[in-house]
Amino acid sequence: MQGLMMQQPLVVASLLTHAERHHGEQLIVSRRVEGDVHRYTYRQLAKRARRMANALATLGVQPGERVGTLAWNGYRHMELYFAVSGSGSVLHTLNPRLHVDQLAYIIEHAQDRVVFFDMTFLPLIESVAPLVRSPKVYVAMTDRANMPQESSLADRLLCYEDLINLHDDAFDWPLVDENSACSLCYTSGTTGNPKGVLYSHRSTVLHTYAAALPDAMNCCASDAILPVVPMFHVNAWGLPYIACMVGAKLVFPGPALDGKSLYELIEEEQVTMSAGVPTVWQGLLAHVDALGATFSSMRRTVIGGAACSTAMTEAFQNCHRVDVLHAWGMTELSPIGTICSFKGFQRSLPMPQQLEIQAKQGRSLYGIDMKVVGPQGEELPWDGKSAGDLMVRGHWVAQQYFASDDASPLRDGWFPTGDIATIDGYGFMQITDRSKDVIKSGGEWISSSAIENVAYLHPGVSTAVCIAARHPKWDERPLLLVVKKPDSKLAGDELLAYFDGRVARWWKPDAVVFVDSVPIGATGKVLKNQLRERFGSYYLTV
Template identity: 80%
Template sequence: MEGLMMQQPLLVASLLMHAERHHGTQEIVSRRVEGDIHRYRYRDLAQRARRMANALAGLGIGKGERVGTLAWNGYRHMELYFAVSGSGSVLHTLNPRLHVDQLAYIIEHAQDRVVFFDLTFLPLIESVAPRVKSPKVFVAMTDRAHMPQVHGLSVELMCYEDLIDLHDDVFDWPLLDENSASSLCYTSGTTGNPKGVLYSHRSTVLHTYGAALPDSLNCSARDVILPVVPMFHVNAWGLPYIACMVGAKLVFPGPALDGRSLYELIEAEQVTLSAGVPTVWQGLLTHADATGGTFSSMRHTVIGGAPCPTAMTAAFQQRHRVDVLHAWGMTELSPVGTVCSFKTAQLSLPMTDQYAVQAKQGRALFGVDMKIVDANGAELPWDGNVAGDLLVRGHWVTRQYFGNDDTSPLRDGWFPTGDVAKIDPDGFMQITDRSKDVIKSGGEWISSTDIENIAYLHPDVTAAVCIAARHPKWDERPLLLIVKKPDSELTGVELLDFIDGRIAKWWKPDAVIFVESVPLGATGKVLKHQLREQFGNHYLSA
């Protein structure tokens, strides 16, 4: 016997319709590329999204066709999130931090029909346009007064606000198949060409439910959410959709992501929740420490994209009374897979033990399952000690990459993440390394992440990266690369003495190299492969 319940498809547009109907007066604040602050409400967002949906139809953009965006976090980008996906086309967020060759490859591979861009990225557009055939129209996301003077661009350049003004807001969001594509995001492509992950309306809405839960990102209508994580990278970890679902106030930072700009925006708008990668938060903490700033409204921050050092967690929680939610995910997971939210048992632990738990990437959201396996594919126990390859499956996990219809990355229905991890009996997962970054010394594994976390505990360390360097006797040994604070007189011997006794003796790096900076990829992750190329022969040449 079938259940007697209504059947309504899970569609991206339904999130906007809910926000307009039930949270229409809630505010959206954006720091614009033009330099000013823009304010409007969810009902304005919905009205302008319908206008833009009509504009897309006027440009001949059909269902399933890709629409590219090259934009910061702002209200116009938010409008495109719903105008494109809601009308049945596919929102393709482009990462401006990628090399121009990779951008051109992605635009061509996706066959984008039109590309919308913030004025900041005009030089990128001028470089990319001659290299691609697919987009015939580029739209500058600004008004007529700020339209740039462009010479030699072989494609049509249009004005975003002109498109809005030319169309009315009468538009009925179509009743789409919930399994149809809604948005497209490519992996950062640190090695090889980037791969496209094609999300569906169903997977996006389910991810929104899962990520908003109390033990996930814990969002509500009482929140003021600042997505520092970019909207061009896995949909800002779902926060724009979550805000619509729960009715939270949104604050968009635009291009200014330095510590001072973020701090001023957080305080001015009374932000309660923000999310970003560790490199951004280090800038915010440095600014707060230098100025004696405190956070009057922030209650928690979500840190992901790279392992969160314990020192950063302690700085937020001890000095600023801001709880840290350590999260993990990937483009292929839409992206949130786990969040380190305590169970009751962890609340009674001593503070040092709580920090040890918070160093883990956390527990799986409902909708995601995970396991660790050995080299033969046999499942390993959740004892918190044994590490293995991390596999996942779930409602918002990809099953194959866009344009690769003949191949699937899955292993017996599970997606191989490329991470090496261990899981404790309470279900807390901890990534010990990327499989390609694990150090194998004398036949035994060493976790570069554990070494980095300990180095970060030293007060003079601002960045720590541990890589595998080739060794004549042990095959590989850990080599520690350190960016120290300005004017610090820290020496390698002093740092190694600091590390001594905190990890197994044979894990201790044999050398420390001080560097001015470490290379970061398009999503803020450290590019370890570049550092291995530069320093991988250090022990052989010593």
């Protein structure tokens, strides 16, 4: 016998409808490209999103067609999240940190019908436009007063606010198939061309449910959420959707992501929760420490995109009373797979043991299953020691790349993440390395992330990156690349001595190289491939 329950499709527009109906008065605050601060409510967001949906129809955008956005975190970008996906088309967020050739490839591969862009990116769009054929229209996300006087885009350039003003908000969100596509995000493409991951309405709403849960991001209507993670990268980890679902205040930082700008915004808007990558938080913590200040409202931050060091966790928690939620995910996972929140008994453990747990990427959300497998594909025990290839499956995991002739990446129904990991008896997963970053020395594996975590504990270290460098005797040995903190007098021998007793003797790097900076990729991760190209022969030349 079938259950006698209603059947309603899980669609993105329902999130906005809920926010308008039940949290219509809640604020959305945006620092704009124009330099000022914009404030309005969910009710106003919903009306403007419906106006833009009407504008998209006038522009001839059909259901299933892709609409590109090249924009910072702000209210206009939020409007497009719902105007595009809610009307049945596909929101395609473009990463402005990619090389112009990669951007052109992505726009052409996706066959974007229209591209919206913040004025910051006008020069970038003008460079990309001659390289692509697909977009017939470009829309500057500004008002008439701030439109460019001259542009090579000529008669293909429209004004966002003109489109809004030309249409009313009488629009009924269509009941699209929940399994149809709602958004598209491409991988960063550090090797080869980027690959498109196409999210469905159903997968997005399920991801939103799970990510908002207490043991995940723990979001609620009394929160003021600051998504520092970009809306152009895996939908800001789902926070714009989550905020609508729970009715939280949203605070958008715009283009200013330096420590000073973020701290002022956090304090002015009484932000309670934020999310971003470690490189951004380094700048924020450095600014707050230089001021001798702390946070008056912020109580937790989600850190992902790269491993969060124990030193950063301690700085947030011990100095500023901000809980750290260490997270892991991928573009192919929409993106969240695990978040490190304590089980009840773990909260009473001594602080060193709590920090040891928080160094892990955490437990899987409901809707995600995971395992680690050995060289022959055999599942390894959950003992916290057996490291193998991390495999995942779930309701919001990609099974095929967009418009790709390649076979499905799945192996017996599981997605291979490319990470090397362990899982302990309580279900806490820890990334020990990327499969391409692990160091094999004399036939034994060394974790580069473990070396980096120790280096970060030294007070003179600002950034630490460990790579495999070729070695005449051991095939590979760990080489530590370090950016020192300002005014630090740290020497290489001193830092190497710091490893004594903290890692196995044969894991200890053979050398330290001090550098002024390390290359950062489009999603805020260190580009180890570039460092390997530059320093991979270090031990062969000294």
